[in-house]
Amino acid sequence: MLAESTVQESMTKPSNPHIENAKNIFKRLKKNKAAMVGGFLILLFILTAFIGPFLVPYGAGEQNLVNKLQGPSAEHWFGTDHLGRDIFSRIIHGMSITLYIGFFSVFIAAIFGVVIGIVSGYYGGKIDTLLMRLMDVLLAFPGILLALGVVTILRPNLNNVILAVAVFSVPAFARIVRGSTLAVKELEYIDAVRALGAGDVRIIFRHILPNVFSPIIVQATLRIATAILTAAGLSFLGLGAQPPTPEWGAMLSDGRNYIFDAGHVALFPGLAIVVVVLAFNIFGDGLRDALDPKMKS
Amino acid sequence: MTTKLLEVNNLKQYFPIKGGVFGRTVNHVKAVDDVSFYVNEGETLSIVGESGCGKSTTGRAVLRLDEPTEGDIQFNGENLLDLNKNDMRKKRKDMQIIFQDPYASINPRQTVRQVLEEAMAIQDVVPKADRVDKMMELLDTVGLGSHQLDRFPHEFSGGQRQRVGIARALAVDPKFIICDESVSALDVSIQAQVLNLLKNLQEQYNLTYLFIAHDLGVVRHISDRVAVMYLGRVVEIGEKEEIFDNPKHPYTKSLLSAIPVPDPSHKQERIVLKGDVPSPIDPPPGCRFHTRCPFATEKCRDETPELRKTETMTGTHEAACHYMEDIEAGRHKAAY
Numbered sequence: 001m002l003a004e005s006t007v008q009e010s011m012t013k014p015s016n017p018h019i020e021n022a023k024n025i026f027k028r029l030k031k032n033k034a035a036m037v038g039g040f041l042i043l044l045f046i047l048t049a050f051i052g053p054f055l056v057p058y059g060a061g062e063q064n065l066v067n068k069l070q071g072p073s074a075e076h077w078f079g080t081d082h083l084g085r086d087i088f089s090r091i092i093h094g095m096s097i098t099l100y101i102g103f104f105s106v107f108i109a110a111i112f113g114v115v116i117g118i119v120s121g122y123y124g125g126k127i128d129t130l131l132m133r134l135m136d137v138l139l140a141f142p143g144i145l146l147a148l149g150v151v152t153i154l155r156p157n158l159n160n161v162i163l164a165v166a167v168f169s170v171p172a173f174a175r176i177v178r179g180s181t182l183a184v185k186e187l188e189y190i191d192a193v194r195a196l197g198a199g200d201v202r203i204i205f206r207h208i209l210p211n212v213f214s215p216i217i218v219q220a221t222l223r224i225a226t227a228i229l230t231a232a233g234l235s236f237l238g239l240g241a242q243p244p245t246p247e248w249g250a251m252l253s254d255g256r257n258y259i260f261d262a263g264h265v266a267l268f269p270g271l272a273i274v275v276v277v278l279a280f281n282i283f284g285d286g287l288r289d290a291l292d293p294k295m296k297s
Numbered sequence: 298m299t300t301k302l303l304e305v306n307n308l309k310q311y312f313p314i315k316g317g318v319f320g321r322t323v324n325h326v327k328a329v330d331d332v333s334f335y336v337n338e339g340e341t342l343s344i345v346g347e348s349g350c351g352k353s354t355t356g357r358a359v360l361r362l363d364e365p366t367e368g369d370i371q372f373n374g375e376n377l378l379d380l381n382k383n384d385m386r387k388k389r390k391d392m393q394i395i396f397q398d399p400y401a402s403i404n405p406r407q408t409v410r411q412v413l414e415e416a417m418a419i420q421d422v423v424p425k426a427d428r429v430d431k432m433m434e435l436l437d438t439v440g441l442g443s444h445q446l447d448r449f450p451h452e453f454s455g456g457q458r459q460r461v462g463i464a465r466a467l468a469v470d471p472k473f474i475i476c477d478e479s480v481s482a483l484d485v486s487i488q489a490q491v492l493n494l495l496k497n498l499q500e501q502y503n504l505t506y507l508f509i510a511h512d513l514g515v516v517r518h519i520s521d522r523v524a525v526m527y528l529g530r531v532v533e534i535g536e537k538e539e540i541f542d543n544p545k546h547p548y549t550k551s552l553l554s555a556i557p558v559p560d561p562s563h564k565q566e567r568i569v570l571k572g573d574v575p576s577p578i579d580p581p582p583g584c585r586f587h588t589r590c591p592f593a594t595e596k597c598r599d600e601t602p603e604l605r606k607t608e609t610m611t612g613t614h615e616a617a618c619h620y621m622e623d624i625e626a627g628r629h630k631a632a633y
Contacts, residue, residue, distance in 0.1 A: 017408045017447045129320075188402040191362050192462070196419045196469065197389035206415070210406040 028290040035286020041279035049096035058086035060093035060246045069262040078268040081254060087265065090246040091272050097247050098276060101162055101231040102224040108166040109227075110220050113173020118204055118212070120174065121181025132178070135171040143168045143226070144233050156239040158247075164234065165227045176219050180212035214291035221284035225277040232273050248273050301371075302473055302505045303359065304335040308368035310351070310358045314578065327577050328354040330529040332368075333604075336473075336522075341499065341506040343516040343537075345552070346526035349574060352509045355526070356475045359507065360394055361385060372473070390420045393466035397478035399458035403450040409436070409461055410446045416468035435464040438501075440494060456487035463494065467502070475507045480515060492519055513556050517541060522613065525549045528585040529577055531604065535614030545607065545616040547624070548586050584619070591631035592620055 029035055053060075064084035072079045078087035120131045138146065150164035184190065190207055198206075234240035235249030243250055248269040255266030309330055316323035329351040336342040344352045358365040361377060370377040372392065380388060396402035403412060413432045417423045423431045433443045439460040450458055459479065466474055476495065480488040496519060498504060510516050516523060517537065524534040525548065533546040544550045551568035570589045575581050581588050587597035596619055604615040607622055623629035 017449060021449065188396040188398055189404045191357075192394065192396065192402055192465065193404075193415065193419070194362060195360055195389060195392075195394045196416050196465075197386040198415075198419050199386070202419070207404050211404070 025290050029286060032286040032289060034282045035290070038279045038281070038283030038286060041275070042283055045095060045099060045276060045279070048092060049099050052092040052095055056086075056089040056092045058089035060090055061085065061244050062089070069258060069265065071262070071264055079262070079264040081251070081265045082258060082262075087251070087268050090251060091248065091268060094246040094248050094251065094269075094272075097158070097241065097245065098228055098231075098273075101158070101165065102228040102276075102280070105162040105165040105227045105231070106169060106220050106223045108162070109169035109223065110173050110216060112166075113170045114177050114209075114216060116170070116174040117177025117179075118181050118208060121178040122185055122200070122204060122208065128178075131174070135174050138168065138171045141168070143230055147230055147234055148237070148239060151234060151239045156234075156242065158241050158245070161231050161234050161240045165230050168230070169223050169227060172223060173216065173219060176215050177212055180215050181208055184208050184211045214288075218284055218288040218291060221280055221287055225280035225284070228280070229273065229277055299337040299340070301335045302338040302373060303507070304371040305355075305359060306333045306369050306371070308332045308355065308358055308370065309366045310354050310363065311366045324578055327529050327580055329358060329365075330577075330580070332526070332529070332531050334524050334531060334534060336505055336507055338472075338505055339499070339503050340521040341508050341519055343508040343510055343520040343523045344526055345510060345513060345516050345523060347511065347552075347574065349528075349577065350526045351529040351577070352511075352526055353477050356394065356477050356507060356509050360389075360392060360475060362394075387420075390422065390469045391471050392473045392475070393469065393471040394475040394477060395459070395462050395466050395479040398482050399455045399462060400450075400482075402462050403458060403465075405450050408447050408449055409441075409464075412461065412465050413468050416465050420469045422469050431468070435467055438467065438498070439464045440490075456483055456491060459483060459487075459491055460494070463491075463498070467498070470502075471504070473505045473507070475509065477509045478511070479508075481510065481512065488515065495519065513553065525552065528574060528580055530585055531617070532586065533614075533616040534604065535610070535616075536612040539610065539612055539614040543610065543614070545610065545614075545621045545625075546586075546618050547590050547592055549616070584617070592618075592624055592629055593632070594620075 029039070062085060064080070066084065067076070067080050068082055068084040070076055070080045070084075076086050076088065078091065081087055081090075116131050116135070120128045141149070146168045147161075147164035150167055151160050154160040154163065185208060190203060193203060193207060231240055232247070232249030232252070235247045236253045238250075238253065241247035241250050243254070251269040252266050252273070255262075255269065258265050309332075310328050311325040311330075312328055313322040314324045314326060315321065332351070332355060334342065344355060346352050354363070357363050359370055359377075365378065368378070372388070375388075377385065377388065407415070410432065413435060414428060417428050417431065432446060436443055436446065441457060441460055441464070445453070445457075450461070453461065462479075479495070480491050483491060492515060495506070499506060506519070508516070508519055520537045522535060523537050523540040524531050525540065525546065526532065527548050533540065533544065533549045540549065541553065544553055547568075551570050554566060554568045568591075572589045575585070575588055581598075582601075583599050584590070584593070584597040584602050587593040590597065600619065602617040602619050604617045606615050607625075609625065610616075618624075620629045
């Protein structure tokens with residue numbers, strides 16, 4: 001009687017098995033302390049990007065030439081730059097730009113990369129050869145050089161930086177997705193649904209995509225770090241966000257001239273880049289461990 | 298009168314080997330080379346043979362999971378190879394496959410509900426409103442509980458997963474099921490359960506099986522007729538009793554002599570073959586078995602033996618050997 005009622009109960013209010021699965025992944029992620037720190041920092045960054053600019057005492061372009069190149073103090077936590085602007089406030093203002101570049105460029109790259117990778121891996125043959133050689137061409141350029149080229153052709157501004165960074169991230173996604181697709185499409189369950197009469201579209205969206213999703217997510221997280229770094233590099237070279245935008249790479253570039261007299265002008269934007277990149281990297285690593293397909297056993 | 302549900306004629310499945318810088322086709326793996334057989338409605342035909350002999354490839358070719366190179370496949374009087382993609386898709390409702398590896402044959406991201414729902418949705422066999430009832434019925438049929446409907450594959454054991462695979466195949470009400478080594482990956486005790494389940498389902502739904510296996514004990518248990526394959530060809534085919542008790546082809550004999558007999562006083566003449574299976578890229582001319590056959594002669598090297606029947610064979614029993622009568626009469630002796 002008792003057993004019957006529990007079966008009845010579990011049937012009347014079914015817990016969503018997919019939510020249960022997500023909970024399990026989160027549980028594994030929680031065990032990884034480094035990843036949790038990374039994840040926590042990322043959340044903090046996002047929060048900062050949204051509400052930070054309203055909390056800091058100075059505006060992003062607020063100059064005070066009397067107080068230029070001052071070291072860190074209670075008044076100016078990270079000191080001031082050559083125009084007397086508060087570096088702490090500028091870094092907080094720059095957070096949203098950094099994250100915008102990181103997320104948006106990776107989002108664009110992921111969409112193109114995943115489409116190219118799946119088509120390449122699933123259909124194979126000539127399409128595969130063509131697409132992969134194209135990716136090889138992109139990969140043959142050093143990332144920053146490729147981004148430089150794209151920005152130079154288009155015009156140095158923030159949106160073109162995003163585009164440039166996206167272009168050089170596409171091959172990374174395409175190759176990973178192609179590899180995973182090749183592995184997944186040989187599995188018997190793909191044959192099973194094909195034997196049931198499923199078409200290519202259904203197989204790709206219902207069966208291949210969900211099973212190559214983990215490497216995509218991990219790659220995206222890690223790629224955000226690379227994208228931020230590359231974008232900062234472009235700005236540093238003067239081909240990214242233009243002054244007076246409080247972009248960290250551009251701030252670093254400004255500070256370069258005073259590196260011996262007032263090292264903090266370059267130091268703090270540099271540290272900010274390091275912390276954000278590190279956070280995304282360790283979170284990505286932790287995510288990879290938690291999403292590892294071997295977890296199923 | 299029995300009717301042939303499936304008839305395969307001169308089936309060839311060659312896989313190209315790409316080589317060189319430009320990916321030219323340099324050669325072919327002749328995985329299945331001129332194979333013909335038929336399966337009567339409601340019966341079980343087993344295909345046996347060692348690994349790499351083309352059993353699974355034959356099964357996959359019949360379902361057009363790989364496009365066959367040549368031949369024709371008559372299913373219910375219709376040549377499957379003439380059908381276009383769309384018609385073939387509809388035809389797939391009638392023919393299903395159960396795979397070997399229960400761990401790889403179900404999408405790990407789908408629950409049993411989704412697996413079964415999708416099967417019915419693709420072929421649109423059951424109206425949407427009745428699908429849940431049908432799922433419950435299917436689970437009950439294959440011996441799973443309805444409370445297991447919302448579970449993921451990794452929550453099941455191997456035997457249970459195989460039952461899910463069977464339920465998926467049954468979801469579209471097929472007439473014909475290919476069991477591709479369907480019990481090989483299971484424990485012996487579970488094997489027996491799944492085999493009995495398959496047998497019951499056959500009676501219940503009048504299913505026709507093409508059973509691909511390498512375990513002769515399993516084959517003996519489930520088959521009506523047996524085809525023995527060697528290196529892409531059928532060397533002997535016939536009723537189960539004939540194949541097991543009256544084998545004619547030297548290869549079949551050696552294969553059968555490998556079955557252990559659970560009787561310590563039983564003196565068994567074990568025929569051990571020499572050498573390895575030759576490569577299917579460049580199979581030996583004439584009789585493909587001549588490189589390992591103790592009875593082989595010049596003739597075997599030059600002439601390809603056809604499947605034929607001798608006086609001592611009954612039923613549909615046929616074998617492909619030049620020297621069947623001579624070996625039987627003792628006129629032709631083994632070389633080793």
